Amino acid sequence: MLRVAIVGPGLVGSGLIEQLAAHAQSPRFAGLPIAVVGLINSKKMAVSATPFAAGDLGDWQTRILGSSAADADLAQFADRLAALGGPAAVVDCTSSDAIASLYPEWLSRGLHVVTPNKKAFSGDLALFRRIQELAGAPGGPSVYHEATVGAGLPVLSTLGDLVRTGDRIVKVEGIFSGTLSYLFNTFSAPDATQTFSKCVAVAKASGYTEPDPRDDLNGMDVARKVTILGRVAGHALDLATLEVENIVPEVLRGVASADEFMASLPDFDAHFAQLNREALAAGSVLRYVGMVDGATGRGSVRLARYPLDHPFASLKGSDNIIAFTTERFPSPLIVQGAGAGAAVTAFGIFSDLIKVCERFGAGAA
Ligand SMILES: NC(=O)C1=CN([C@@H]2O[C@H](COP(=O)(O)OP(=O)(O)OC[C@H]3O[C@@H](n4cnc5c(N)ncnc54)[C@H](OP(=O)(O)O)[C@@H]3O)[C@@H](O)[C@H]2O)C=CC1
Numbered sequence: 001m002l003r004v005a006i007v008g009p010g011l012v013g014s015g016l017i018e019q020l021a022a023h024a025q026s027p028r029f030a031g032l033p034i035a036v037v038g039l040i041n042s043k044k045m046a047v048s049a050t051p052f053a054a055g056d057l058g059d060w061q062t063r064i065l066g067s068s069a070a071d072a073d074l075a076q077f078a079d080r081l082a083a084l085g086g087p088a089a090v091v092d093c094t095s096s097d098a099i100a101s102l103y104p105e106w107l108s109r110g111l112h113v114v115t116p117n118k119k120a121f122s123g124d125l126a127l128f129r130r131i132q133e134l135a136g137a138p139g140g141p142s143v144y145h146e147a148t149v150g151a152g153l154p155v156l157s158t159l160g161d162l163v164r165t166g167d168r169i170v171k172v173e174g175i176f177s178g179t180l181s182y183l184f185n186t187f188s189a190p191d192a193t194q195t196f197s198k199c200v201a202v203a204k205a206s207g208y209t210e211p212d213p214r215d216d217l218n219g220m221d222v223a224r225k226v227t228i229l230g231r232v233a234g235h236a237l238d239l240a241t242l243e244v245e246n247i248v249p250e251v252l253r254g255v256a257s258a259d260e261f262m263a264s265l266p267d268f269d270a271h272f273a274q275l276n277r278e279a280l281a282a283g284s285v286l287r288y289v290g291m292v293d294g295a296t297g298r299g300s301v302r303l304a305r306y307p308l309d310h311p312f313a314s315l316k317g318s319d320n321i322i323a324f325t326t327e328r329f330p331s332p333l334i335v336q337g338a339g340a341g342a343a344v345t346a347f348g349i350f351s352d353l354i355k356v357c358e359r360f361g362a363g364a365a
């Protein structure tokens with residue numbers, strides 16, 4: 001039995017709880033050796049020696065993290081989880097740097113880590129290397145973070161398999177942001193009618209954006225994904241030295257809150273409409289792309305124009321498209337599909353948890 005403790009039951013974390021609870025109740029999947037035993041948000045926490053019942057998970061806000069739950073304390077949370085004994089995984093569903101910096105400690109205590117949080121894998125290189133070292137020890141705990149790139153799409157597992165089997169990566173290029181994909185697929189099309197700010201509002205309401213949509217529009221979310229891809233391909237990419245095109249209007253970069261930013265964005269609709277008109281006049285559309293050069297290990301993140309017959313131009317909704325050009329795949333291996341949203345991201349995390357179970361043979365309770 002793999003005991004699972006979820007840090008950050010927000011949009012994605014709640015989606016995961018829902019999927020795990022539905023799974024536990026389904027006779028089709030009887031015997032899945034995964035049980036949720038811990039939950040913590042920024043205010044409250046609970047760790048239980050026996051798995052939370054599916055009914056309690058369905059109303060975790062009141063039944064598990066209600067007013068009688070203990071105050072949140074991450075150190076105690078990890079202590080209590082480790083004290084339960086047996087295989088256990090912490091699932092970090094926050095976007096916190098501070099929580100990402102705790103992974104080495106958790107791994108050192110034998111706790112597996114599964115996460116959609118990009119910070120540990122795209123930030124400080126020393127932290128990334130320490131995590132790989134701890135997770136690489138034979139028989140030791142593992143780290144899975146498939147959902148950090150492409151949400152539930154098999155992007156990192158595909159790249160990892162290509163690298164491990166000795167293929168030579170020439171280039172990984174694509175549209176890696178569900179938010180920016182949705183924005184430009186909707187806003188930059190010959191028959192489009194939506195304003196740019198309206199598209200951003202819909203992307204936010206649909207759960208595609210980061211908690212602050214500026215983290216998508218400033219290119220940093222894509223830059224983090226490019227850094228992760230580069231590192232998984234074996235290069236020491238550094239987020240700080242990546243070329244990143246920030247499309248947040250300069251005067252809105254410093255405004256205090258995401259709400260204030262959203263309220264002011266319509267003032268810049270004319271600017272984005274002009275960029276779009278220029279692209280369309282040249283027979284192309286705007287797309288926000290990331291790229292890792294497999295030979296040099298350099299990456300780039302930019303707003304580019306693509307002709308209407310290019311595969312990137314015909315993308316729909318929040319789909320991501322990732323093209324791996326390698327020695328074996330000179331005509332690229334392409335992964336495409338929904339790249340953001342609670343359900344697909346939770347699926348990516350859930351399938352990583354199943355990999356942990358398979359790898360460590362976590363049998364029935
Ligand atoms: N949305 C998507 O499509 C995708 C998201 N991701 C990643 O998934 C992660 C989660 O995103 P999302 O669900 O949208 O984020 P949310 O903002 O909805 O949820 C974040 C959660 O983290 C909790 N939290 C924040 N700080 C702490 C802390 N110090 N201790 C404990 N809990 C804390 C929050 O608690 P509280 O509610 O109490 O503040 C909240 O429950 C992010 O890293 C994101 O980049 C990855 C792929 C796709």
Ligand SMILES: N[C@@H](CC=O)C(=O)O
Nearest residue numbers: 177178179208209210
């Ligand atoms: N905000 C991100 C969420 C997933 O990583 C995106 O839009 O792709």
